[in-house]
Amino acid sequence: MAHTETHTSHDYLNHQKGLWSWLTTIDHKRIGIMYMIVILFFFLIGGIFALLIRLELFTAGPTLGIDPGTYNRLMTFHGAIMVFMVIVPGIPSIFGNFLIPIMLGAKDVAFPRLNLFSWYVFMTGAIIAFASLFFGGADTGWTFYTPYSIRQPNGVIFVVLGAFTMGMASILTGLNFIVTVHKLRAPGQTMTRIPLFVWATYATAIIQVLATPVLGITLLLLIAEKTLGVGIFDPALGGDPVLFQHFFWFYSHPAVYIMVLPAMGIISELIATYSKKTVFGYTAIAYSSLAIAAVSFIVWGHHMFVSSQSEFAGIMFSIITMLVGVPTAIKLFNWIATMYMGSIKLDAPMLFAIGFMFLFTIGGLTGVWLATLGMDVHFHDTYFVVAHFHYVMVGGTLMAFTGGIFYWFPKMFGKICKDSIARVSWVFIFTGFNVTFFPQFILGAMGMPRRYFDYLPQYESLNQVSTVGSWLIGFGFLIALYAIIDGLLRGEKASNNPWGGTTLEWLATSPPHHENFEKTPVVSVGPYEYR
C-alpha cells in the first residue's frame, strides 16, 4: 500500500504474477476466480453429460448405441457433478469469496489460508470423484441409496469419498464466512446494513456448517459398509436401508437450500440495482433467509413418503415442508414490490433475475404439490420430480449464477461484456429451459418414471420436445461463454460503478485493489440508498 493515488493498473489481478502466485494466493478474490475457473469447467462436463442423456432419450429404445449401464453412469455423473461440484459450491465459493469481504468493507475473509486450503480440499475431492471412472464408475444416482450402492463395483467408493472430501471444503468455506460476517464488518457496517447477498450467504454458511458433517458421517458409514460390511445400512446383515435415506436427506435436503439461498441473494442485488430503488422489506428478506435455513432442517422426511415411513411422520413432514413456501413467498413478493414504480432497466443481469423469479415460482409451487402427501404418491419417482428440481436448481440457481456473472464481471475483471450478446444468451437459455423441462411435468403426470434408459412409445413426442430444448439451453450457455471470453479479450474498460449499484463493492476500483479498498470505508447508511 505504498502508493496512494489512482494507480488503477495496480490491482489484485496484477499484484503478483505467474501461475505459482495464483496457486499459493491467500487473496479471497483470486481464490474466488480459481473456483470460478474449475467450477465452470465442471459445469461444462456435467452439461455435456446432460446433453448425452437427453440425446439418448430422443427416441424410445436405444438411440445412441450405448448400453443401459453406460446411461446409468452418465446420469449418476451428471447428478453428482452438478450437485457436488457445481451448484453447491458455485455461488458461495465464487461470488461469496469474491464479494463478501468487499461488501463488508473488509480486506479479506477471516481465515485466508484456510480459504486457500478449502480450494485444495475441494479439488482433491473432485479428482477422487473423477478417479471413479477408472474403477468401474458409479451408476447409483447421486444419492447412493443402499443396499444397491453396497453391491456395486468399487467406483462407488471413489465418488462417495470425493463427495465427503468436497463436503469438508464446503464446511470450511461456510465456517470462514460465518466468522467473516461476524467479525470483519467495516466501521458502521452493522448487521442491518450488510447487503442481502451477504445475508443469504450467511444463512447458507449456517446450513453448510450444521448439515454437512451429517453427510460426512453418512458417507463414511457407507464406505465402512462397503469395505467392512458393518451392517448398519445393509438389510442382508440386518441393517436398515431407510436409515441411510434419513441420514442422507438430513444433509441433502438442507443442501437444496445451500444451492438456492445464495441465488436468492444475487437476485436481491440485481433487482435493487436494475430497479434503482431501495429494496422493499430489507429486514423481511434478510430474516426469511434465516427462516428458510431453519425450516430446511426439519423437512427431510418428504423424500421418504413412499419408503415405509410412518403415516404420522409423513403428515408432519408434509405440513412442515409447505411452511418453506412462506419465507420463499416473502422474498418473491418483496422483490416484486421493489420493482414496483422502479426505473427498471432490462440489461442482461436483470433479465436473468426476472427469469429466475418466473422459473423459481413454478419450481417452488410444484414443490408444494410434491409436499402434498397424496399427490406425491402419484408423482414420486416420475419425471414430475425431475422437472420440479430442475426448475429450482437450473431455472433458479443457474439463472441467478449466470446473471451474477454478467453483473459482477466488470468488478472482477475490469472489463464489460457486451450486453447484447448476453441478452441473446438469456433468450436461448430461458426459452430452451422451458422447452426442456415443461414437457417433463406432463410426462411425469402421465406416469413416466425417472432414471430409466427407456420409455413407453406414448411418451416419445414430448421427450423429443424436451431433447430439442436441451440443445437450445446448450446453445444459450455457449453464447454466454462467448460473451465472457469476448468480454475478457475485447471488453471495454469498466468504470468503478458501471451499473449504478450502491453496495460497497462498487466503491472499490474495477478490478479491486489487492486489499480491496485503499482506505477502510466507513459506512453510515443502509445498503440500498437510492434517491
Place this chain on the structure above:
Amino acid sequence: MSTVKTESHFHHAHHFDSAEHQYSSAKQGIWLFMVTEILMFGGLFVAYLIYKSLYAPVFHVGSSYLDVKMGTINTFLLITSSFTMALGIYFNQKNERKKAVISLALTILCAIGFMTVKFFEYNHKIHLGLVPGKYFNNPEFVQKVADFATNMQATSSSYQEIDIAALKKIAPLYFGFYFVMTGLHGFHVIIGACLIFWVMIRTAKGDFGSEYYTPVEGVGLFWHIVDLIWIYLFPLLYLVG
C-alpha cells in the same frame, strides 16, 4: 495469521484491526469447527441409539465382551490429558515456557498410552474374530446373544415377539459400531496428538506467550472435544450391559 511469527509485540494479520480482534475471530472459528465435530459424531450416536433400542440383547452381550478395565484406564488417561492440556495453555499464558512444554509432552504421552491400550484391545478382538460383519467369525458370540434372548423370553411375557433369528443375523453389528465409533475417535486422537506435538515444538521455540497463544488454545479445545466424545463412548460401549 501470516505475520504472526516475526513480531514479538502486536502480531496480527493485515485484515484484522488488532491482535485481540484476530484472537476472538480465531476462537469463534474453532468453536464452529467443534460444532461440526459434534454433529458428525452425533450421526453415529443416533444410529447407535436406534439399533440399541431395536436389538438390545446384541448390545448387552456385546458390551460384556469389552474389557471394562482397559476402558477405565483409557478414560482416566484422557481425562488426565485434558487436565495437562489445560495446564499447557495456562503456563503459556503465564509465560512459563518450560512448564508448558512439559504439560504438552505429558498430554502426548497420555494420547500414546490411550492408543497403546486401544491397540491391545483391537488386537484381542481381531484375534477372536469379533470384527465387523463381512469378516466376523465368532459363532460363540452369536450363540450367546441367542441364549440371552431366549432367557429373556423365559423370564417375561413382554419379550415374546423378539425375533431370535433376526438377532443372530445382526449380532456382528455390535462390533461394527465398536470399530467404527472407536476407530473414528482413535483417528481424532492421533490427529490431536500430532497437533499437540506441533504446538509443543512452537512453544519450545518461544512462539507463544501471554500475548499470543491462540493455536495452543485452539488445539486444546479440539483435544477437550476428543476427550468429551470418549466420555460418551465409554459408557455407551463398555458399561451399557
